[in-house]
Amino acid sequence: MSQPMVSRGFRGRQRSVEANLPPGQYLTNDFPVLSAGPTPRTQLAKWDFTIVGTTLVQPKRWTWDEFQALPRVTIQADIHCVTRWSKLGTRWEGVALDTLLARVQHQARFVIAYCDGGYSTNLPLNEVLGGKAWVVDSYEGAPLAPEHGGPARLLVPHRYFWKSTKWVRGLELSVDDRPGFWESLGYHNDGDPWREQRYQGD
Amino acid sequence: MDASRRLDGNAAAGLLREIFCWEMTSAAVTCGNCGATNAVGALIIYASPMGTVLRCPACEQPLVRVVRTSNDYWLDISGARCIQVTPDTAAT
Numbered sequence: 001m002s003q004p005m006v007s008r009g010f011r012g013r014q015r016s017v018e019a020n021l022p023p024g025q026y027l028t029n030d031f032p033v034l035s036a037g038p039t040p041r042t043q044l045a046k047w048d049f050t051i052v053g054t055t056l057v058q059p060k061r062w063t064w065d066e067f068q069a070l071p072r073v074t075i076q077a078d079i080h081c082v083t084r085w086s087k088l089g090t091r092w093e094g095v096a097l098d099t100l101l102a103r104v105q106h107q108a109r110f111v112i113a114y115c116d117g118g119y120s121t122n123l124p125l126n127e128v129l130g131g132k133a134w135v136v137d138s139y140e141g142a143p144l145a146p147e148h149g150g151p152a153r154l155l156v157p158h159r160y161f162w163k164s165t166k167w168v169r170g171l172e173l174s175v176d177d178r179p180g181f182w183e184s185l186g187y188h189n190d191g192d193p194w195r196e197q198r199y200q201g202d
Numbered sequence: 203m204d205a206s207r208r209l210d211g212n213a214a215a216g217l218l219r220e221i222f223c224w225e226m227t228s229a230a231v232t233c234g235n236c237g238a239t240n241a242v243g244a245l246i247i248y249a250s251p252m253g254t255v256l257r258c259p260a261c262e263q264p265l266v267r268v269v270r271t272s273n274d275y276w277l278d279i280s281g282a283r284c285i286q287v288t289p290d291t292a293a294t
C-alpha cells in the first residue's frame with residue numbers, strides 16, 4: 001500500500017483535529033441551520049421560562065428580566081450534529097441547568113425540554129446536572145439569533161446537537177422518560193456522539 | 203355479525219403497500235389541529251437533513267413527519283386526522 005505524500009506537520013494537525021471529532025463526523029467552520037418548520041420569533045416581553053412537573057412542590061417561572069438576573073457562566077464547547085458536521089470551540093453564555101434545578105424541589109429522574117415551534121427533547125437528569133447542560137442566550141458574544149434558537153436554546157454539548165433544542169421555553173421534570181420530537185421518529189434516545197448513537201438501535 | 207377480521211402483520215403490510223404505492227401528490231390530508239384539508243402538494247414542506255416535515259398551510263401543525271434512518275423509514279402521521287388517497291387507475 002502506498003502512502004500519500006504529506007508533510008509531517010500536516011499529518012500532525014490532522015491527528016489533533018481528528019482526536020476532537022467523534023466517529024463519522026467532519027469539521028466545519030460554518031454554522032449550518034437545520035429547519036423543520038418556521039422560525040419562531042417570540043418577543044422578549046412575552047418570553048418566559050418555566051419548570052413544571054407532577055412531583056414539583058411548586059412550579060417555577062422566570063420572565064426574561066428575571067432570567068437575566070440569574071448567575072451566568074460562559075461555556076466553550078465542541079458541538080456535534082447528527083447530520084455529521086462538528087464545530088469546535090464554540091462560545092456561549094447562559095445559565096446552568098444546575099442553577100435552575102436547584103430552585104425547585106422534585107422527585108423526577110428525567111427532563112423533557114419544551115420549546116416554541118412544538119419541539120421537545122428528553123434527557124435523564126443525571127446527564128444535565130454537574131455542569132453538563134445550560135440554557136444559553138448568547139453565541140460568540142452576541143445575542144443568540146432566532147435561526148440558531150434565540151432568544152434562548154438548550155446547550156448539551158456531550159449529546160448530538162438536536163438535543164440542544166432551539167427556542168427552549170421550559171423544562172418538564174418527569175418520573176418517566178418520554179421521547180421528544182426527533183427521538184420519537186427513529187433518532188436515538190441517548191444520542192451520544194462518541195458512541196455514534198444516531199438512530200434507534202445504534 | 204361482525205364483518206371485520208384480524209389481519210396478520212403481512213396482510214397489514216400489504217394493505218399499507220397498496221395505499222402508499224399511489225402517486226401521493228394529490229392525496230388530501232386533513233389537519234388534526236384546525237381541520238383544514240389540503241392536497242399533499244399544497245402542504246408546507248421543510249426538508250431538513252434530519253427529516254422531512256409536512257405542515258398544514260393554515261396553522262403550521264406538523265401533519266406528516268418522515269425520517270430515513272440507516273435501515274428504515276419512520277413515518278409519523280399523528281398530526282393528520284385523515285389522509286384520502288385516490289388510486290391511480292391509469293397506472294395499473
Ligand SMILES: [Zn+2]
Nearest residue numbers: 233236258261
Ligand atoms: Zn391546521
